[in-house]
Amino acid sequence: MPTIAMPEPDLGILARASQIIERLTAVVSAEAVISDPQETRAYECDALAAYRCLPLAVVLPRTTEEVSAAMKVCHEMGVPVIPRGAGTSLAGGALPTADSVVIGIMRMRDILEIDTANRFVRVQTGVTNLSVSAELEASGFFYAPDPSSQLACTIAGNIAMNSGGAHCLKHGVTTNNLMGIRMVMASGEIVDIGGPLLSGSGLDILGLLCGSEGQLAIVTEATLRILPRPEGARPMLIGFDSAETAGECVARIVRSGLLPVAIEYMDDVCLRAVDAFANAGYPKCAAVLIVEVEGSEDEILHQIMRIRQIAAELNPVEFRTSRNADESLKIWKGRKSAFGAMGRLGDYLCLDGTVPVSKLPYMLKRIGELSKDYGLEVANVFHAGDGNMHPLILFNANAPGELERAEAFGADILRLCVDVGGCLTGEHGVGIEKRDLMTKQYSADDLAIQMEIKSVFDPDWLLNSAKVFPLEASKPYRDKAVRG
Amino acid sequence: MSIDESAIKALPYPVSPADEAELAAFVGESHARATPMCIAGGGTRVQPGSVEAEHMVTTRNMSGIVTYEPGALTLIARAGTSLQEVEDVLAAEGQALAFEPMDHRAILGSKGAPTIGGMVSANVSGPRRIQAGACRDHLLGVRFIDGRGRTIKNGGRVMKNVTGLDLGKLLCGSYGTLGVLTEVALKTLPLAETEKSLGFPGVTPREAVEIFVAALATSFEVSGAAFHAGTAWLRVEGFEAQVDYRVGRLKELFSGREIDVVAHAASRNLWRDLRDVRHFAPSEDAIWRILIKPTDAPDVMAALRQLGGEASLDWGGGLIWFSGPASSAAVRKAVGAGRAMLVRPGSLSAADLFPPENSAVARISAALRKTFDPAGIFNPGLMGN
Numbered sequence: 001m002p003t004i005a006m007p008e009p010d011l012g013i014l015a016r017a018s019q020i021i022e023r024l025t026a027v028v029s030a031e032a033v034i035s036d037p038q039e040t041r042a043y044e045c046d047a048l049a050a051y052r053c054l055p056l057a058v059v060l061p062r063t064t065e066e067v068s069a070a071m072k073v074c075h076e077m078g079v080p081v082i083p084r085g086a087g088t089s090l091a092g093g094a095l096p097t098a099d100s101v102v103i104g105i106m107r108m109r110d111i112l113e114i115d116t117a118n119r120f121v122r123v124q125t126g127v128t129n130l131s132v133s134a135e136l137e138a139s140g141f142f143y144a145p146d147p148s149s150q151l152a153c154t155i156a157g158n159i160a161m162n163s164g165g166a167h168c169l170k171h172g173v174t175t176n177n178l179m180g181i182r183m184v185m186a187s188g189e190i191v192d193i194g195g196p197l198l199s200g201s202g203l204d205i206l207g208l209l210c211g212s213e214g215q216l217a218i219v220t221e222a223t224l225r226i227l228p229r230p231e232g233a234r235p236m237l238i239g240f241d242s243a244e245t246a247g248e249c250v251a252r253i254v255r256s257g258l259l260p261v262a263i264e265y266m267d268d269v270c271l272r273a274v275d276a277f278a279n280a281g282y283p284k285c286a287a288v289l290i291v292e293v294e295g296s297e298d299e300i301l302h303q304i305m306r307i308r309q310i311a312a313e314l315n316p317v318e319f320r321t322s323r324n325a326d327e328s329l330k331i332w333k334g335r336k337s338a339f340g341a342m343g344r345l346g347d348y349l350c351l352d353g354t355v356p357v358s359k360l361p362y363m364l365k366r367i368g369e370l371s372k373d374y375g376l377e378v379a380n381v382f383h384a385g386d387g388n389m390h391p392l393i394l395f396n397a398n399a400p401g402e403l404e405r406a407e408a409f410g411a412d413i414l415r416l417c418v419d420v421g422g423c424l425t426g427e428h429g430v431g432i433e434k435r436d437l438m439t440k441q442y443s444a445d446d447l448a449i450q451m452e453i454k455s456v457f458d459p460d461w462l463l464n465s466a467k468v469f470p471l472e473a474s475k476p477y478r479d480k481a482v483r484g
Numbered sequence: 485m486s487i488d489e490s491a492i493k494a495l496p497y498p499v500s501p502a503d504e505a506e507l508a509a510f511v512g513e514s515h516a517r518a519t520p521m522c523i524a525g526g527g528t529r530v531q532p533g534s535v536e537a538e539h540m541v542t543t544r545n546m547s548g549i550v551t552y553e554p555g556a557l558t559l560i561a562r563a564g565t566s567l568q569e570v571e572d573v574l575a576a577e578g579q580a581l582a583f584e585p586m587d588h589r590a591i592l593g594s595k596g597a598p599t600i601g602g603m604v605s606a607n608v609s610g611p612r613r614i615q616a617g618a619c620r621d622h623l624l625g626v627r628f629i630d631g632r633g634r635t636i637k638n639g640g641r642v643m644k645n646v647t648g649l650d651l652g653k654l655l656c657g658s659y660g661t662l663g664v665l666t667e668v669a670l671k672t673l674p675l676a677e678t679e680k681s682l683g684f685p686g687v688t689p690r691e692a693v694e695i696f697v698a699a700l701a702t703s704f705e706v707s708g709a710a711f712h713a714g715t716a717w718l719r720v721e722g723f724e725a726q727v728d729y730r731v732g733r734l735k736e737l738f739s740g741r742e743i744d745v746v747a748h749a750a751s752r753n754l755w756r757d758l759r760d761v762r763h764f765a766p767s768e769d770a771i772w773r774i775l776i777k778p779t780d781a782p783d784v785m786a787a788l789r790q791l792g793g794e795a796s797l798d799w800g801g802g803l804i805w806f807s808g809p810a811s812s813a814a815v816r817k818a819v820g821a822g823r824a825m826l827v828r829p830g831s832l833s834a835a836d837l838f839p840p841e842n843s844a845v846a847r848i849s850a851a852l853r854k855t856f857d858p859a860g861i862f863n864p865g866l867m868g869n
Contacts, residue, residue: 197776197777197802198802207653207654254555422640425647426646449634
């Protein structure tokens with residue numbers, strides 16, 4: 001049995017299900033409301049698929065006004081709301097409860113404004129991450145954050161989780177590339193924050209909203225900063241015969257003053273899986289780094305030369321530079337398909353703790369030791385340049401007790417991340433997955449002020465409310481909130 | 485460390501707690517008695533008349549770098565640490581704060597030393613903001629005392645962190661109205677090996693913005709785009725060969741225009757002066773910082789000039805600096821959709837330094853302030869009620 005608890009559904013709300021659905025259908029178009037369990041099944045979980053629950057109903061609005069209308073109904077009737085993007089959360093951020101209405105924005109996919117002179121785009125947040133850059137291709141610009149799920153994940157989800165990606169070492173994560181939002185408050189009120197100006201002049205509410213995991217509002221429109229495409233970019237692949245040496249190489253590159261756009265790490269377990277899956281032609285060794293640099297041809301060659309010098313001191317087993325676009329694609333293909341490839345090996349838990357770069361070698365060693373203790377294999381594939389680790393714990397969901405053992409192993413790794421000065425989650429979010437570990441990183445007061453802030457936006461605690469904060473800590477807030 | 489004593493003495497009962505615990509106790513007591521305080525780091529930006537308070541609280545005695553790890557690009561310092569000390573320590577390792585915080589002393593005529601806490605609380609950034617982001621983009625974590633006297637930490641010291649709500653963003657740019665910062669963690673970045681600047685003399689503001697738009701659409705990572713006194717400036721940074729290459733390509737792009745190239749130390753001094761808006765320091769008039777959509781900047785500059793005074797541009801046209809005798813109402817009207825903040829009041833009232841927010845944002849902001857500071861003791865009235 002999975003070990004993460006969710007609150008019992010409110011029976012009063014379940015009893016009023018038909019009235020709630022009727023009211024929702026009255027305020028948004030009928031085809032936007034789904035309540036047949038055959039159809040709501042698609043919304044019972046996100047990418048943390050070990051946890052599932054059918055919601056009471058799903059609303060798929062096409063406009064901000066429809067989101068607002070649906071939210072008003074839920075607010076008036078005291079119904080919990082689960083905001084949803086594409087459902088690619090690895091942390092259970094979009095997991096419904098039986099008494100909740102899922103409001104999904106995936107039908108809101110319009111590009112509203114492209115302004116390359118002022119370097120921003122304005123979009124409805126149901127657009128996928130990749131489609132924003134695709135829209136910009138002809139103009140020579142792109143949108144920088146590039147989470148692995150970028151083909152599917154939405155801008156709304158990116159904002160909710162403050163998503164990063166492989167290239168955020170240089171260009172930053174979502175919060176560094178977000179200029180403004182239109183959001184629907186728990187009351188249904190529509191509020192605009194920020195816009196095409198480079199900074200705000202009051203409290204940075206935009207910065208608070210980004211990464212708030214659907215706790216504060218549903219974001220329906222976003223103004224995104226766009227960047228000119230680099231002249232060129234080229235990855236190189238560096239293989240090492242030990243994980244620690246690879247970790248050391250990362251630290252030395254970062255220290256050298258070079259700023260690659262990406263430094264990615266894959267260990268041998270991952271390399272084997274990826275090679276079988278994507279035929280990426282990776283070397284067989286303990287660890288591989290993919291380092292990407294960008295610029296003009298000369299700039300690229302200069303940076304490769306310097307990275308080669310740094311790597312050479314550590315005796316790499318292989319140093320391979322892409323010679324053309326096909327080879328670049330091939331080097332990246334393995335990394336980008338790593339999570340999919342690992343899935344073929346069996347079930348896995350994907351962690352997301354972040355540690356200071358200097359602690360990477362130590363972390364890799366400890367994770368290896370814990371792997372032996374727990375008797376579960378781990379693959380390490382992660383954004384090394386910024387210390388954002390993604391240990392994948394392999395287990396068999398059908399073997400009794402393995403999921404629980406994997407979860408306990410994961411919790412140990414995350415505690416270790418906090419102990420060395422890091423954090424529980426670098427880009428996937430807390431969701432339900434790391435909810436009960438929050439007390440490891442934060443004191444009671446640290447959490448209290450965050451929950452008090454949630455109450456400012458969502459006094460009734462209707463938005464995604466059994467997530468992010470430990471259930472025990474949030475209970476007084478959830479209990480106090482007037483329902484129905 | 486030095487502090488602007490004249491600003492401190494303008495208020496009775498200066499309080500300079502020795503550490504976080506002492507500060508927390510003082511704030512807790514002030515909360516219980518609802519006694520307001522004006523919060524200062526080095527006191528270099530405090531505007532007499534902007535806050536009505538019984539105490540001036542400074543973080544001057546809470547200073548020192550806690551950790552600096554060049555290999556992890558991370559620095560943690562207590563709030564009262566002088567910015568100069570931080571910049572010196574970073575420079576010794578070939579690193580810097582990439583957002584290039586401006587020094588307000590030139591235009592405010594203040595003494596003392598800007599602190600790292602003051603910099604964060606005002607989200608102080610400079611010309612490189614267009615390329616590297618603002619102070620808030622480099623803030624990794626904070627410790628602060630909230631209005632009840634609780635000691636709170638948020639964020640951490642790592643580059644990526646989405647664990648819980650991001651209160652650092654809220655604190656950064658809150659001008660001390662939400663809490664008293666006691667410690668900040670910042671991302672550091674390698675200093676560029678060298679830099680060069682291209683000057684375009686004899687251009688209008690409209691031509692300047694056209695140059696900025698074209699240059700910032702290139703991949704040459706232009707890290708400064710400013711306009712003052714008829715000259716538009718572009719800055720490129722990097723290693724020697726890279727900078728030469730980029731300067732060459734930009735010259736090709738603007739081949740029809742007269743261009744002067746300024747290199748190395750001269751370029752650094754140029755951008756230091758532009759960053760600190762030294763060109764407006766000598767005047768007695770008010771100085772405004774106006775955020776604007778770059779392509780709207782030429783029209784707004786023209787409207788401002790109608791009011792009398794001078795304007796310059798930074799951030800590729802996204803920031804107008806204006807110095808003139810006009811009333812606050814007239815300036816805010818002239819900037820239209822832009823946001824005008826009064827940085828040096830001159831003869832104007834210091835009571836409304838910040839532009840009004842739309843009603844929903846004002847309401848949320850007020851509720852947030854009430855959450856952090858229920859008794860309203862931190863810099864009351866500075867950013868609205």
